[in-house]
Amino acid sequence: MRHGRYRFLAWALLPALALHAVFVLSPYAQAFYLSLTDWTGVAGNAHFVGLSNYRRLASDSLFLDAVRNNATMLVVVPLATVALGLFLASMLHVGGRDGRSAVRGAGGYQIVYFFPQLLSLVVIAVLWGFVYNPTNGLLNGALRGIGLDGLARSWLAEPSVALWAVMAVLVWSSVGFYLVLFSAAIDGIPKELYEAALLDGAGPWATFWRLTLPLVRDTVQVAFVYLGIVALDGFAVVQVMTVGPGGPDGATEVIGLSLYRTAFTYGKFGYASAMGVALFFATLTLAVLALRAGRKERLELA
Amino acid sequence: MSPSPTRRSLLRTAFTAGVAAPLLSACVTAGSDDDPKSQSGAKSADNPFGVKDDVPLEVVAFKGGYGDEYTKKAATAYEQRFPAAKVDHKGIQKVGEALQPRFVANTPPDVVDNTGAGRLDLATLVGAGQVSDLAELLDAPAHDDPAVKVRDTLLPGVVDDGTFDGKCVTLNFTYTVWGLWYSKSLFAQRGWTYPRTWDEMLTLCESIKAAGIAPWTYQGKYPEYINDPLLSMAAKVGGPDLVKAVDNLQPNAWKADGLKAAAEAFAELAGKGYLMSGSEALSHTEAQAAWCQQKAAFIPCGSWLESEQKDVTPAGFDMVMGAVPARTGADKLPVAAVLAASSESFLVPSKAKNRAGGLEYLRILFGKKSASDFAKTANTLPSVGGALDGLTLSSGLGSVRDAVTAAGRNTFTYRFRTWYAPLAKAVDDATGELVNRRATPTEWADRIQKAADAIAKDSSVKKFTR
Structure with a gap:
């Protein structure tokens, strides 16, 4: 009987495992191997070059720009998104007698905030490209409209603001999803806890820091991992929206863009694979660190 | 939501990838290096490359701003010339994406219009020995005027633009x-x-x-x-x-x-x-x-x-x-x-099955009639000399032609x-x-x-x- 069950399980799992091996594991493995070669991407042969592609990474100034920019994004994008998401989610739950019931129209707000999630990232990048247009863009138009002409600028063409303009788009595009995620987590907290807090005389501020935040911790932690991965990518938005792309002068270069250009414009798939492998380990390290840092005894809620 | 399985499976993936790498290493780069036998027949004055008329021809063209009508017309002309040959003409946009695997597997088409944002890097193709020398084509008689060599019908710089290491490997159809x-x-x-x-x-x-x-x-x-x-x-x-x-x-x-x-x-x-x-x-x-x-x-x-x-x-x-x-x-x-400089880069892959047919196709395409038809519909200067003769030109194209005439041999790139x-x-x-x-x-x-x-x-x- 047990044997039969395992055989059934094996047959059920096998197709999925095979697909995973062919379409996920094998490309990874090949990228690892290719990163040690000088493969051009257009011929069936490649020479083994050892670690020289990796040595080259360390002195490639554009790649280092990309690493620096991704590092900035890694700090700013998750923090800003989570902070905004938590803020908006708790605002949607503020005001009820039990300290967390939803404001009127909360559902409507959630839907509206979720809209960006429905658009493809490329569409978002194109739209924001129009918003940032220096002559007739929405942003400069609004600034000039309220008399702040001095603040209007060439958002994507000034090295000091271009990366921030890109990060703003990433935050805008993801905050809605995390708002919904955090709202659901807050809804999952038992009502009694809020009633107890209310009886103890906790204000909204204390309730948030002492009650809500500790109890949605796991969700926030996962959000950090996902957003970290988003911040290490950024390819689509940068490729579509920025000057160059990746400019001005490397100001918005990201690792994914360097990789793409190296492979498809420069015909150096071996070197591009080395960038990919480096990015893979960066993402892996981030995930492990983020999950480990957040490990704590978990609360069981009845 | 427990974090452990995520982390463990991530590590497992990394480990498997590391172990499996040498086993799978052969995949992308496994194409054989053998030269396929190019199929060609007897050469003659009006068949300078010895095209066998029962061998099919495959043309992959870029369908961009100029469309692919002119490459189709040349394909039709080829079929009329060799009625037994079937021409497989494809007009596509992402040339690189479509053809990269075929170059890697050594089964490229016979003619490629390597143009557009998604084209393959030409220097890389040349470095990898994937394109053939077009000297034979340049020295062949022009399609519409057998008294002149193809080389001499092209505008200044066109042959140079396609030359890598002393060999002309690509001919560009438009002149910019x-x-x-x-x-x-x-x-x-x-x-x-x-x-x-x-x-x-x-x-x-x-x-x-x-x-x-x-x-x-x-x-x-x-x-x-x-x-x-x-x-x-x-x-x-x-x-x-x-x-x-x-x-x-x-x-x-x-x-x-x-x-x-x-x-x-x-x-x-x-x-x-x-x-x-x-x-x-x-x-x-x-x-x-x-x-x-x-x-x-x-x-x-x-x-x-x-x-x-x-x-x-x-x-x-x-x-x-x-x-x-x-x-x-x-x-x-x-x-x-x-x-x-010329652009819209046409090449014949070195591993093409019907190399002779590819050269013949380019001879037809770079003929004066084909170029003149193109100039009329695309409102663009082709790289074939005299293609604008007798046409009424718009202000822009007229000024471009005048600039080329005024420059004479003084063009640079x-x-x-x-x-x-x-x-x-x-x-x-x-x-x-x-x-x-x-x-x-x-x-x-x-x-x-x-x-x-x-x-x-x-x-x-x-x-x-x-």
């Missing part, structure tokens, strides 16, 4: 000339004359600015557009020697007087506020639209501009192209000299963009900084020279010389 565009009617109405020297240009810019119009705009999102007039000006000052020194990655080539003078000219243009504000962040469509709305008087662009703008150009705008003004009175090239793509990127970035006044002309030259030196030193980059 770069210059400064302006509206003839606007200039006539305001009494402005197109400047022949840079001093005249600066004086004119002053009056244009006084008239409330920005003198220049450019496609700031893609700084290579403003590179073209800058490098044209430098080539005129320094002559062909300067261009060669740059392309051959000679030490201090970018610090030559001509390049310095040109960089200073463009720094001055930016410094005096003659570039329309905001241009630096505009895409080519946005900048060109602003120019068509007469918000700016000049825009640098290649000869494709007129067809690209045909839907947004107001009636009576009459756009024309002028050659970049001379920087000094002692320029080595005349003021009429223009930056010209830089090859480093195709030879060393990373250097092209470094030049674009530096010029973007120069015209936004974040880099001085000296810093501009220094940083490009540094990039050029790095490529010269890099043993992994295949070098070309001219």
Whole structure:
């Protein structure tokens, strides 16, 4: 009987495992191997070059720009998104007698905030490209409209603001999803806890820091991992929206863009694979660190 | 939500990947290196490559701004010539994506139009030995005039543009000339004359600015557009020697007087506020639209501009192209000299099954009749000489033809963009900084020279010389 069950399980799992091996594991493995070669991407042969592609990474100034920019994004994008998401989610739950019931129209707000999630990232990048247009863009138009002409600028063409303009788009595009995620987590907290807090005389501020935040911790932690991965990518938005792309002068270069250009414009798939492998380990390290840092005894809620 | 399984499975993936790498390593690079036997038959005067008429031919064309009608017409002509041969013609957009696996597997088509944003890097293809030498085609009699060799029907520079390591491996079908565009009617109405020297240009810019119009705009999102007039000006000052020194990655080539003078000219243009504000962040469509709305008087662009703008150009705008003004009175090239290069790159893969058929197809395509038909429908100058004879031309194309005629043999082109793509990127970035006044002309030259030196030193980059 047990044997039969395992055989059934094996047959059920096998197709999925095979697909995973062919379409996920094998490309990874090949990228690892290719990163040690000088493969051009257009011929069936490649020479083994050892670690020289990796040595080259360390002195490639554009790649280092990309690493620096991704590092900035890694700090700013998750923090800003989570902070905004938590803020908006708790605002949607503020005001009820039990300290967390939803404001009127909360559902409507959630839907509206979720809209960006429905658009493809490329569409978002194109739209924001129009918003940032220096002559007739929405942003400069609004600034000039309220008399702040001095603040209007060439958002994507000034090295000091271009990366921030890109990060703003990433935050805008993801905050809605995390708002919904955090709202659901807050809804999952038992009502009694809020009633107890209310009886103890906790204000909204204390309730948030002492009650809500500790109890949605796991969700926030996962959000950090996902957003970290988003911040290490950024390819689509940068490729579509920025000057160059990746400019001005490397100001918005990201690792994914360097990789793409190296492979498809420069015909150096071996070197591009080395960038990919480096990015893979960066993402892996981030995930492990983020999950480990957040490990704590978990609360069981009845 | 427990974090452990996620982490464990991530680590497991990494481990499996590490172990499995050597086993799977053969996958992408497993194509065999054998040369397939090219199928060809007896050669004769009207079948110079010995095409066997029962062998099928596969043509992959780029279906971009010019469409793929002209490549289809040539395919039909081929089928009429060899009725037993079936021509498989495909017009696609992402040429690189579609053909990369076929090159890797050594089963490429017989003719490839390697054009468009997604094309394969030509220097890489050449380095990998994937393209055949077209010498045989160049020395064959032209399709519509057997008394002339194909080589002699092409406009100046077309054979050079396709030459890598002394071998011509690709022929470009269209001929592009770069210059400064302006509206003839606007200039006539305001009494402005197109400047022949840079001093005249600066004086004119002053009056244009006084008239409330920005003198220049450019496609700031893609700084290579403003590179073209800058490098044209430098080539005129320094002559062909300067261009060669740059392309051959000679030490201090970018610090030559001509390049310095040109960089200073463009720094001055930016410094005096003659570039329309905001241009630096505009895409080519946005900048060109602003120019068509007469918000700016000049825009640098290649000869494709007129067809690209045909839907947004107001009636009576009459756009024309002028050659970049001379920087000094002692320029080595005349003021009429223009930056010209051919594009829409047709090649016959070295591993093509029907190589002879591929060459014959190109002989038909580069015939005068095919080129003339193309000029009529695409409103673009083809790289075949005399293709515009007897046609009525629009203002833009007419000015392009006049520019080519006025230049005569004095056309020039830089090859480093195709030879060393990373250097092209470094030049674009530096010029973007120069015209936004974040880099001085000296810093501009220094940083490009540094990039050029790095490529010269890099043993992994295949070098070309001219």
